[in-house]
Amino acid sequence: MQPTFLAKCGICNASVTALPLMKRDELTKAVDSDAEVRVMHRAPEGDHVWALGGREKTNLRNIMAKGLL
Ligand SMILES: [Zn+2]
Helix, strand or coil: CCCCEEEECCCCCCEEEEEECCCHHHHHHHHHCCCCCEEEEEECCEEEEEECCHHHHHHHHHHHHCCCC
16 A cells, blocks of 8 residues: 555645555655655545645655654
């Protein structure tokens, strides 16, 4: 199962189950270096792909620090 987490979609502005578009080690590196983190979720009209904003990235960092992702 691929790791997912809750985030606000930058396209439909809803709270969704987001799937990171990178491998776990790349995701860790991106979060640590504050690099762009692109994620996606499936919407009825097709996939939504967006980059996490600052607050969402902080949230993701906290989730990963707790070992929840
Ligand atoms: Zn969306």
